[in-house]
Amino acid sequence: MTRFEVVRTGASATGAQPATQRNVSHRSAEANPSAKALQDKFSAAIKRVEVIWAETIVYVDPAAAHEIIRWLHDDQSQQYDFLIDVTAVEYRDAEVPIEVVWHLRSLPYRRFLRIKAQLPKGAPLEIDSLWDIYKSADWLERECYDMFGIRFRGHPDLRRILMWESYKEGYPLRKDFPLRGRFSRSEQLRQALAQNPEARYSMEELTIADAFAELPQDMRERLSKGERTGE
């Protein structure tokens, strides 16, 4: 087995061997140095920085989120090269805006950063996609769109991923969505039986498949304009 070796990790990182966090303080832990760098670089677009349970949260202006994360990815002193997760949080309080949450990790510097952008309710939920920076954003953003209805501008193939394309009940993880779904059990069953799963094979097929008429309006428009899909 000459082409395979066992190595210790963390060799590329500077500094001491990391250790399990102990007795983490609720609010008074030290912030990630990247937060300071972000405040210096994008002072206007950084709303505030919070540290909760030793995890740094940077609230950014939604319009500047893409530019900020692009900088975090490209800058040699940050190198946040690993996008762990894209998700959203809706609070039980209807006044509080929906938050889009990105979890970023810098493998070379062994850092973890949470970026949040607040999208006020009432306005259309839209934000720039990170697909051009991280390919992992592809399915994660699709899931976020599927569950919360947040549209990611610039995503090449933004369609539902866990629910089916013609799902009519809305966005399941929104707080105004009841736990059992919007429709009654009998209506859900009726719709499920009326589905024709064989009618769809791929996006290109969809334009000619029987199921095309059942697609949401915006998707039919995008397809009829000849939009290519991301695969």
Next chain:
Amino acid sequence: MSKRTVEVELSTSGLDAQGRPQRIPLVTNDGGAAVALQPPPGLEPDLEGEHMLINIGPQHPATHGVLRLVLELDGETVVRCIPHIGYLHCGFEKIGEYRQYNQIICWTDREDYLNSIGNNVAFALGAERLFGIEITERCKVLRVIASELSRIMSHLVWLGTFCIDIGAFTPFLWAFQRREEIYRLIEKWVGARLTTSATRVGGMAADIPSGWMDGLRQFIRTFPHTLDEIDRVLTRNAIWVGRTVGLGVMTPEEAINWGLSGPLLRASGVDYDVRKDFPYLDYETYDFEVPVGTNGDVYDRYLVRFEELRQSLRILQQAADRLPDGPVNIDDPRVILPPKSKATSEMESMIHHFKVVMEGPRPPIGESYVAVESPKGEKGYYMVSDGTAKPVRWRIRPPSFVNLAAIPKMVEGHLLSDVIAINASIDIVMGEIDR
């Protein structure tokens, strides 16, 4: 093919007058008499440049669950692959918003069901950070044992099914035999095999029974023998190597950019392991090494996972040696249930019991993301609390989901039969992908 056609075929001798092998004629049953079908010359359809759409799954043993792959083929080469998921979607994250933290632990069993006890540990760690709880030393070591046992279980299932997919049957039986032993150990400990729900916020559901460590030591002693056997059968096997080398290659840059984690990322040569780089449960005090591949192909993923089995055994041995005495649960009646004997005899304990069960422990306002190294990769639980007993948001960061997203990239340009090998090398669990 009608009965008559079969009879005609069987009646031909297979040899012509000169004794050379004869092609069995294409025949059809036309009014009782067999008529040979001869395609007119020059009318063979020209298939050059013609693409074929083929559908694998959702009900297919090699897709490891209800995964559906739509493949566009040029001849036998994959031009495009479109995965369809969501057949197993149960809305775990939505349900979690209506459950107390200890009740959510039962849902974590069912998501990555090959690693259920590891998920329990991961969720409890996330909730404990949210509560600001520091668990006891004994609990930490027990959780390390649980995590590594479940890593071995998950890798054994992966190894067995991977062998089946490629056409080797015997290692599957060896792997599942040993996995059964771990299941017996787990069953002795928590009473369940698959849906363990072994942890609680602040501790474990149960301490290990007396004599349990002997069973574990027995397993640690005998398991390397099985590993050596499987190693001898597979690692240098020409068929095995021929079916796996050079398939589904991801370069280190691509692997990071596509968000791969776990053995897939390490097979590509990136030395990132959550246990080493962002340690939890005192993993930094255990002496183990992390295997890193060089080529990022299916064969390297096999080697990495295989070596991880041996490293997990090392961790288990150290954990078994250092297991300290003392309490498993923290001493905090707001979070931990009192012993049953006290709850039925002491007033104060009964009140605590009632409050923990009916109201549930309440964390302070805040949020936490805790990642662990699950067998599939970086598994994280992100929880947001508004101070009530139920989370505002409970998010699973599913490693299989992100790893599977790269399958269109991995299979492009490979043969149809290699799609099965590449898909098996990702080690997906649909319960975790669809949640």
